[in-house]
Amino acid sequence: MEMHPWLPNLKYIDEMLTTIGAKNIDDLFNDVPKEILLNRPLNIGYQKPLSEYEISSRIEELERKNKQLIFPPFLGGGFCPHYIPQAVKMILSRSEFYTSYTPYQPEANQGLLQALFEYQSYMAELLQMEVVNSSLYDWGGALAEAILMSNRINGKRRIIIPKNMNPLHRDVAETWTRGKGIEFVDVNYNSEGKIDINDLENKISNEVSAIYFQQPNYFGIFETEIESIVELAKRKGIITIMGVNPLSLALIKPPGEYGVDIAIGDAQEIGIPLNAGGPSLGIFATRWDSKLVRQMPGRIVGLTEDSSGKRGFTLILQTREQFARREKATSNITTNEALLGIAVSVYLSLLGKYGIKKLADEVYYRSHYAAKRLQDRGLGKRRFTGDFFEEFLFDFPIDYNKINSYLLSKNIQGGLQMDAKSALFCFTELHSKQMIDFLVEQIEEVIKNVEASKLG
């Protein structure tokens, strides 16, 4: 290879070797046993370096292999589609941010540190929790870390979790905590779709380390007995972990006001694209209690001053971290989702106090409109009676996979199938009345057809 845009020294090999005093590059590997030297090019990529134009063309080819669905999908299940403002993308495209590293040299990274401090502060305000780290991977990972943290604090291994939580988060938490022998105990939900408090009380014992619950829960339903849950837990010295959709907190009571110990969630809905599932950002926060704070996982930025008394920012509580404490660290995490924390800060700054309320309201209204519309047209009914936000589980009179196939044939991605005849639908500010009506019409169409063919 003569030249490559990303390998600037190809023409300097001889010169550099001369400086080093080596004959050829292979000499630099004379300590690698001969038998493991590869001695052939890797079979990777498409052999020859492709030009940017050819890479673009390949990506466009892959794009065509995806189905060109009407955007947005009517799909939630942990991630919901929202509009990402151009200003957010523009700030993230600033390469001082996106090509930087963990700000171990705070003097050269004040901007990055301040942006991350602002992210933490936004979350603190939204959650009303005093301490927030500057990100974990995602909701599932944050739940796993919260469980491990509870275990570190009280040494207990039993975790109570509700059946109306996102099952994917549960899968992740189970995987991560397996090594520590954590045991999960399920709590049922009632006909409103909410946690069955009686069942919860029955499951509580002295072995329980923590109780987890999700607000709004997997079915989009608001839990309304959180005070009771937290009180129960406090009485038994059990740690409470609350999972939240941060967008909903513009309308509903934040975890801090319930006095929960740990709040977690995913920031995808406040400024992060769908990204086929990742990267997103795991939110992690605790109360102002050093027993909790000192056991927190993840990086934290704090406010301080420089040697001339000027305001500045730096990483704090670093003695919790793996690079300092190794096996005694509060987590192994190092690379996190920092850049997306900046995305969240920019997004929330654009929304501001009024915007986030308006946005959450629109989401709330539109999801209710869609449910009403489906019900009014006689196409089935909501499974649960509790009030909801953004998502709801809907029971249809026919098999949902028939509905789904039909919708796909119209380039619509409908709800997430839950069981034979039901699906979880999601509506946000991106779903106009016109689009919702169109979806309902299409569903009506297929149900009519199926029912007609049954009769016929």
Added chain:
Amino acid sequence: MEMHPWLPNLKYIDEMLTTIGAKNIDDLFNDVPKEILLNRPLNIGYQKPLSEYEISSRIEELERKNKQLIFPPFLGGGFCPHYIPQAVKMILSRSEFYTSYTPYQPEANQGLLQALFEYQSYMAELLQMEVVNSSLYDWGGALAEAILMSNRINGKRRIIIPKNMNPLHRDVAETWTRGKGIEFVDVNYNSEGKIDINDLENKISNEVSAIYFQQPNYFGIFETEIESIVELAKRKGIITIMGVNPLSLALIKPPGEYGVDIAIGDAQEIGIPLNAGGPSLGIFATRWDSKLVRQMPGRIVGLTEDSSGKRGFTLILQTREQFARREKATSNITTNEALLGIAVSVYLSLLGKYGIKKLADEVYYRSHYAAKRLQDRGLGKRRFTGDFFEEFLFDFPIDYNKINSYLLSKNIQGGLQMDAKSALFCFTELHSKQMIDFLVEQIEEVIKNVEASKLG
């Protein structure tokens, strides 16, 4: 209106009016005669402010109203499709550049000034002309300015122009120079597609202010008698203006080596997207001759030092400009195409010495391959015999509009129709062998069909 993202002071109106001491905003317009106050909202946009999401949706709707052609088109005629590297776009997206203004405060704009100086320097090197301004609007405008400049220098009004120049450039030049009473005299071209030197000699007289010619010319053909033209002109004291495709200069002799007085062209082919025709960038350069330089239009950045002896950049020769000299200025231009000068600098920096040669070679080879392929398949022949770059005029056995309609039905944009049976085609590094072969096949198909139906 309560709030608007781009109108930050809506909630401060009263407060600001109080400071001013006015009752309401209308008071600030008490000097505007009542009868011309509009007193109604303008009928503009879609009444209500649209959200970014709605704007995006509208733009996508317009995109769908464009035909989704296979990119790139096989179309030249002044603009040719090339790949714009992501690094170019990324640099242009730096808002320190794109939201800045003409660097009248050089101390705060050294980066912008240096980038523009580098643009000028790249052009100087490519053209081998010593002085380059930091941009005019486009090729047509640059030609007009060159003609006006010639007229300023020698006071004469007759301009010799060849019939093988881009007719759009001629239209622009005629429009701009009408006020000064400039008169255009045409020169014919020969069967090779090149300027007819005999005809040129005949047109020369003492009234001629300047001779213009284009290299390669409108038909993509290389002019090979430029030395003779320049010598003729010099003998008669006529100013020579050479229009160039800057990309071709990686392969062919630059204007400076012919000793022409003014070189112009369009930078679209070296780093600027098609943009439906604009913005692009008009190149303008002169020889190192103060008679020429002092009559140049446009802004020029020069190297200097600051008060501490540090290298710096600033606008130079400003006494030529409109803001200083008003009606005695060398041009009225102020807003130019500066940002695209930076695009050109970044693009040429990425290409470097080898890259630009390689790129021009690919363009040269591919256009020859396409011509050969068309001819080998017996689909007609090139109109002119001269060697060519990027574009060629091809004569078909059938009406070109039949070919064009067929190609459009296959989502291909073919060449630019010149007369009933011919079209001007363009091929660049974006047209792979496969794409060229596909185009030729489609043309073969339609010609066969048409000829079969004639026989039948």
Added chain:
Amino acid sequence: WDEPIIFDFKGKQRQGIIIPEDDEIKNEIQVEIPEKIRRNSELEFPQMSELEVVRHYTRLSQMSFGVDIGMMPLGSCTMKYNPKIEEKTQELVENVHPLQDISTMQGVLELLYEMQKWIAEATGMDNCSFQVPAGASGELAGVLMTKKFHENKNQNRTEMLVADTAHGTNPASAAMAGYKVIYVKTNEKGLVDLDILKEIVNENTAGFMLTNPNTLGLFEENIMEISKIIHNDNGVLYYDGANLNGILGVARPGDMGFDIVHVNLHKTFAVPHGGGGPGAGAICAKGELAEYLPYPIIENIDGKFEFVKPKKSIGKMSTFYGNVANIARAYSYILGMGAEGISMVGKMSTLATNYLITKLKGVKGMELPFSGIYRKHEVVFSVKQLMNDTGITAFDVAKALLDRGFYAPTIYFPPIVEEALMIEATETEPKETLDEFADALKNILETAYANPKDILESPHNTSVRRLDQVKANYPSTITPTYLVKKLRNQNKINLLK
């Protein structure tokens, strides 16, 4: 940063981007550039990897100042905020070839058509053409339209009137079109002197180029009378749209009697200025003059959009259709503002300016000529008193602003005000920033009296200090390109006398 000039990067055989190559094609054809025209001199371009190029220009960008960095109070430049959605919407046209079959670019034409109508509505004109890529080009088009208009009536009118406060482009454009420029004096109120105007206007008068509000920020309150004077003699009244921002939504040039209007979309309609360009313009006209607009304009013919040439069109001003990508930017600005928002622009920009004036009242050393009338989009202060008291000039004040996180105002313009600071506070700067700017300016004037040396030596905090303009322009040192630097080092170049 102390970034080398890019030609001083001396890498070996580096390349920042891969060019697609096709060996099959190369094998199949055997061609070579004819020797006679082959380039033989080596092209001395630097050879850089992608990283080096990106790092170089990223560092250069950090040494620049745009609206996204801080307030740019440049008078008559309307440095308003450029909404980020614009950068997305221009992608609509990015890959469209101007000569594509018109049936394949109906979306682009629909956008242009709507914009034609909207800009005509905003200015009170009948139609617009986007042939003009910038303001000066709009002026030239307008003047050429005027010229052809009179010629078509067999009148040889040789004089173009221009206010003495006019932007330099006005006389320059008139001169380019072959007109003799006649300046109309400003009266003691800062407005066109009607008596002088009446005297000047005669059968040789082709027209009057005027901007309203004028460059002092004052509305020409006698505009209806001016219009009468010009039209009585069959002159054309031309509106320089550079200052449209001060009255947008409040009053329209068309309703004031203007016949031709040019609009700078990069000022009034928020297209980014790009370090000097590209901008985008519109040239609009009403009545008979609309037939002279440069072609093409867009018409909707039975639901299909077509390019059309107005009957008496002066011709083309741009090679293709003007700066379409920037028109798309302005389009998204208009959609985002809506009729409601656009209608507030003149009011809010005027509010901002007068607020700033009030905050700056009574600052020692700085005076407001033609006081007592509300300014519109901009205001011109004079620091002549300061200069007399301390020797510190408008130039020095400008440099001192750079040290305080602001760009400088336009200075020494308009020429009728001595030591002028021409400040335009657009409607997009928050009140708090206006306060900070006022404080910065006050601080500079105070410092100028207390410690003049500090101001005289500013800027202190920029990447370079004050630049040597003499050296920059001197025959033996003038260096417009790296090629000149190289040739001079090799003694291959003379003085530029």
Added chain:
Amino acid sequence: WDEPIIFDFKGKQRQGIIIPEDDEIKNEIQVEIPEKIRRNSELEFPQMSELEVVRHYTRLSQMSFGVDIGMMPLGSCTMKYNPKIEEKTQELVENVHPLQDISTMQGVLELLYEMQKWIAEATGMDNCSFQVPAGASGELAGVLMTKKFHENKNQNRTEMLVADTAHGTNPASAAMAGYKVIYVKTNEKGLVDLDILKEIVNENTAGFMLTNPNTLGLFEENIMEISKIIHNDNGVLYYDGANLNGILGVARPGDMGFDIVHVNLHKTFAVPHGGGGPGAGAICAKGELAEYLPYPIIENIDGKFEFVKPKKSIGKMSTFYGNVANIARAYSYILGMGAEGISMVGKMSTLATNYLITKLKGVKGMELPFSGIYRKHEVVFSVKQLMNDTGITAFDVAKALLDRGFYAPTIYFPPIVEEALMIEATETEPKETLDEFADALKNILETAYANPKDILESPHNTSVRRLDQVKANYPSTITPTYLVKKLRNQNKINLLK
């Protein structure tokens, strides 16, 4: 810039973006959040216009340092250049919902499938999973796989071996999985001490986590022997991929006997580090262990790509499919490098490191421990001598580099080297920059001897000076969020003891 914290912007009723609203919908439904759960406390978010937000964060960005600004010689972090094409290619997945019907995302799956194969090939493994969003997550996955592997064989192995030079994540991950961490000492050559290793390994040993080349940049030349020792006792050999860049294309972990490998795509495959993340990872395994990979992985079943769960999978590490957008970035990097380019990475990064070592040889105050062997991707110097001579530490040297246009190396790591400077020169830094970096470091050491105060007081040119770490962490002043600042001002918060 002296940018206020965003919560200190006190605008009134401003909003930076418009939310689409639908009055029809609002009229049609009448719903209200149940009072019991309604948020009553006011959300004290700042209220800003788009300009204010953009200006604030643009200014903050200018106070940050990334690879596009200058060389970042952070050891073990592989701060290579991130090609700009990557930012374009991630658009493929930007609007794809993870739970879409699989038939609608075949393009994304094809990309992931190709990447699985390519990363497996690069590491010599049988298969890979992208469930791990970062390196530490990959380690945890690997350790959990090891654990389940032994459990499935009914073995309760409680000890995980880790080299004493290992990255801190290794022991942390092992501990998270419930293992007891046993450190393996480094010998006088800077390599794993085989005798000690043999002694330590027993039937309780679950496995050995190793990085090769190790954090000293030295290749573990006895790797085949190490492999034998571990495997003889049925342990699992785990490869920490943080240092893969030094041997990529030269030798593969799989060929050295490693069973499980994690790869940091944000290091070796040029995904930008984003100020600490997001990254992207792969966890790969061979033989029986591949059945334990976290699910889903992608298989091509009759031309259709499907998500599949490996037979004995440990479960899921990420909620969805890992950091897909970043995998797309790495994909374009691999396409752009080609097999040819990727095969040169280990060679060119190793060349760069050894070049830098040679340039820094014999600098007074700085020593190279374990000298005499070629480093691979990185090198660890010690400035203990400097400290003894002048009192200036590795920390001070790091700060002084910030003043010279470079980021600092990793310092005080690995712990076995005193006053360590851990420098990684990637293959993307041009030779000239390596020269400049060496000169800067030499200059610092010279200055340290000549004028130690200058170094002790550095950095001078950054936006702030050295920060007060005590105040930052002190119970009465620790301020992790603005909320804490506010509550403390209101005396509503205690000391954080």
